[in-house]
Amino acid sequence: MTAFTLDPRPASAGTAGATLEFRGLRRAFGATMALDGLNLTLNPGEMLALLGPSGCGKTTALRMVAGFETPDSGEVLLDGVDVTGTPAHRRDVGMVFQSYSLFPHLSVTDNVAFGMRMLGTPAARRRARAQELLELVGLPTQGGRYPRQLSGGQQQRVALARALALEPRVLLLDEPLSALDAKVRQSLREEIRRLQLELGITTLFVTHDQEEALSIADRVAVMRDGRLEQCATPEELYNSPATPFVAGFVGTMNRLPGRLSSDGALVDVLGLSRPVQGSLHGRDGTADVDVLVRPEALTVSAAPDGPAQLVAASFLGATTRLTLRLHGGREAVADVPTTHASTLPTGARIRLGLPERPVLIDQARNEETTA
Amino acid sequence: MTLTAPGAVVADAGAKTRRQEPQAPGRRAARPSAGWLGVIPLLAFAAVVLGLPVAAMAAGSITTTNDAGGTVFTDANFAATFDGPYLESLMGSIRLSALTAFVATMVSLPLAYAIVTSRFRGLREAVLSASGVIANFGGVPLAFAFVSTLGNAGVLTGFFGLADKGWSLYTFWGLAIVYLYFLVPLMVLTLTPALDGLKPQWREAAQNNRATGFQYWRHVAFPILFPTLLSGFVLLFGSAFSAYATAAAMVGSSIPLVTVKIASALTGDVLVGQSNIALALGMDMIIVAALVIGIQLVLQRRTSRWLS
Numbered sequence: 001m002t003a004f005t006l007d008p009r010p011a012s013a014g015t016a017g018a019t020l021e022f023r024g025l026r027r028a029f030g031a032t033m034a035l036d037g038l039n040l041t042l043n044p045g046e047m048l049a050l051l052g053p054s055g056c057g058k059t060t061a062l063r064m065v066a067g068f069e070t071p072d073s074g075e076v077l078l079d080g081v082d083v084t085g086t087p088a089h090r091r092d093v094g095m096v097f098q099s100y101s102l103f104p105h106l107s108v109t110d111n112v113a114f115g116m117r118m119l120g121t122p123a124a125r126r127r128a129r130a131q132e133l134l135e136l137v138g139l140p141t142q143g144g145r146y147p148r149q150l151s152g153g154q155q156q157r158v159a160l161a162r163a164l165a166l167e168p169r170v171l172l173l174d175e176p177l178s179a180l181d182a183k184v185r186q187s188l189r190e191e192i193r194r195l196q197l198e199l200g201i202t203t204l205f206v207t208h209d210q211e212e213a214l215s216i217a218d219r220v221a222v223m224r225d226g227r228l229e230q231c232a233t234p235e236e237l238y239n240s241p242a243t244p245f246v247a248g249f250v251g252t253m254n255r256l257p258g259r260l261s262s263d264g265a266l267v268d269v270l271g272l273s274r275p276v277q278g279s280l281h282g283r284d285g286t287a288d289v290d291v292l293v294r295p296e297a298l299t300v301s302a303a304p305d306g307p308a309q310l311v312a313a314s315f316l317g318a319t320t321r322l323t324l325r326l327h328g329g330r331e332a333v334a335d336v337p338t339t340h341a342s343t344l345p346t347g348a349r350i351r352l353g354l355p356e357r358p359v360l361i362d363q364a365r366n367e368e369t370t371a
Numbered sequence: 372m373t374l375t376a377p378g379a380v381v382a383d384a385g386a387k388t389r390r391q392e393p394q395a396p397g398r399r400a401a402r403p404s405a406g407w408l409g410v411i412p413l414l415a416f417a418a419v420v421l422g423l424p425v426a427a428m429a430a431g432s433i434t435t436t437n438d439a440g441g442t443v444f445t446d447a448n449f450a451a452t453f454d455g456p457y458l459e460s461l462m463g464s465i466r467l468s469a470l471t472a473f474v475a476t477m478v479s480l481p482l483a484y485a486i487v488t489s490r491f492r493g494l495r496e497a498v499l500s501a502s503g504v505i506a507n508f509g510g511v512p513l514a515f516a517f518v519s520t521l522g523n524a525g526v527l528t529g530f531f532g533l534a535d536k537g538w539s540l541y542t543f544w545g546l547a548i549v550y551l552y553f554l555v556p557l558m559v560l561t562l563t564p565a566l567d568g569l570k571p572q573w574r575e576a577a578q579n580n581r582a583t584g585f586q587y588w589r590h591v592a593f594p595i596l597f598p599t600l601l602s603g604f605v606l607l608f609g610s611a612f613s614a615y616a617t618a619a620a621m622v623g624s625s626i627p628l629v630t631v632k633i634a635s636a637l638t639g640d641v642l643v644g645q646s647n648i649a650l651a652l653g654m655d656m657i658i659v660a661a662l663v664i665g666i667q668l669v670l671q672r673r674t675s676r677w678l679s
Contacts, residue, residue: 066575066579067578068575068578087578088575088578088579089577089578089579089581089582089583090581091579093579094579095575095576095579097572097575097576099570099572101570101572101573101575101576102576103573103576103577103591103595104595104677105591105594105595105675105677106677114577114580114582114590115579115580115581115582117590118577118580118581118582118583118586118590119581146676146677147677148677162576162580163579165580166580166581
């Protein structure tokens with residue numbers, strides 16, 4: 001019989017979670033390749049967010065860990081053990097579904113205790129354990145209610161308690177916050193992170209919301225068309241995106257017209273020369289490219305001969321987002337301190353500046369132009 | 372005086388005086404809703420087509436005509452229905468209806484589940500359309516269809532040599548098969564929307580909580596479906612219990628059924644002057660139906676607290 005002890009421990013301990021590994025996972029649905037050779041490892045006690053647009057394969061990957069999908073090829077390993085062929089009901093993973101998926105005919109307590117009931121845990125023990133978990137998720141007095149009598153946020157807390165009830169080695173969260181309103185989403189997000197850190201459980205969090213992913217995950221894996229684009233810490237992902245897709249998907253990114261030098265080492269943008277991030281091998285001849293720049297990386301100053309024109313300003317509190325029109329009709333946005341923005345009237349000519357550091361470029365523009 | 376609202380009595384217009392009872396502090400006077408007026412046509416219709424016949428039947432069931440031609444109250448009609456061939460017919464109908472309703476419920480559940488989970492949308496639509504037609508296929512045409520296929524000289528009876536194997540359509544079990552022919556599709560139609568409402572995520576959530584396929588059905592799917600199954604069972608029971616034409620055309624009075632017995636008593640096929648007993652039998656049917664519905668309501672209330 002399974003012994004249940006709720007043992008909150010600091011994340012630094014990190015011993016409760018398992019290592020979860022995706023090894024060359026492939027899965028096609030008809031002509032659509034949902035997963036195309038996914039390789040990824042979650043460290044014990046780590047929270048990793050799978051981020052990407054709809055249809056990128058992130059949910060398919062998560063469902064393979066749960067045992068609800070079978071890969072065409074590749075393996076899912078839990079602490080080094082291949083569980084690819086293990087039936088869903090024998091996997092040691094807990095899952096929270098997007099739509100809560102609480103059993104409507106069971107009380108909150110019975111929902112939380114469901115897994116224990118399936119394992120034959122004595123009623124008194126499972127009730128005590130369910131109460132313990134309900135207290136952990138902040139619903140100590142709701143045990144006798146039915147799911148339909150709870151709010152969406154409360155239901156998802158119950159689902160979380162249910163998923164943790166059997167002390168799984170891995171916790172799977174399938175867009176658990178997407179059905180909730182903004183305020184509840186934020187508080188529950190923090191709650192989930194707190195619990196994850198307390199329990200030190202390895203967690204795979206699937207979301208299409210970049211803010212959600214960046215704010216609670218230790219690492220974020222960005223997926224596109226079944227492939228992993230980049231897996232890095234939120235800071236690294238934001239500041240040093242590996243690909244133009246990641247740069248565009250995570251945060252706001254300006255695409256400024258630039259001209260690449262013949263050796264591919266420098267790019268001219270906004271009348272400035274900047275080194276190119278990464279290496280461009282085998283290049284011969286200059287090319288028009290897009291230079292990818294974050295709004296907060298742009299500096300602005302009023303200048304009668306400036307190449308841009310201020311067309312709109314949106315107040316965001318401490319900063320103001322300026323919308324600027326460049327030569328050729330392209331637009332760019334710049335986030336500047338509000339105190340500075342207030343000195344710039346709409347319609348003013350603006351000079352733009354860039355920090356002295358390598359910039360990411362997207363050559364697709366050039367390829368499209370020359371195609 | 373004119374009553375205008377609870378707690379407020381307004382004097383006749385000519386009296387020029389007005390008296391109003393004081394309201395309890397913090398309590399608003401309840402205003403009568405005019406919404407119920409909308410159901411008056413329905414209530415009137417029900418009173419005419421349901422209330423009046425039941426009242427006439429009730430009156431007839433507790434009266435009889437004496438030698439002088441007068442009408443007198445009696446309990447003899449009801450007493451007769453609980454004795455001899457009348458009781459046998461009542462019990463026969465209950466037995467046949469309960470059995471066919473139960474079997475149809477059990478058969479329809481996997482059938483409807485197969486339809487709901489089928490990948491072939493065309494199959495689903497075809498089966499549901501066919502069910503809609505077959506569920507309403509009854510009476511003499513249904514009897515004739517079975518007589519011509521599975522009767523003593525039926526096509527299939529001859530083809531498979533069923534008569535040599537002891538088969539006879541004109542028995543209790545033969546009649547049960549005919550009833551199942553329209554009860555199963557009726558239950559499939561009833562169950563399909565309920566099965567559609569079973570979320571696939573519930574199964575996944577159950578699996579994720581270590582439930583096997585059997586445990587999922589035992590602890591999740593079946594309890595959720597139970598109120599619908601119960602309602603469906605009552606619907607089938609009522610449908611079978613009240614069926615007359617098919618049984619009358621197929622087996623006549625050889626199988627004791629209350630509806631056939633009522634017809635015989637009313638028409639005086641066996642004995643004249645039994646019409647009041649027929650009315651008492653009709654009241655027995657109402658009581659049986661009410662009991663079944665009452666049991667269903669109690670069970671449903673117990674098993675579907677989560678719905679309220």
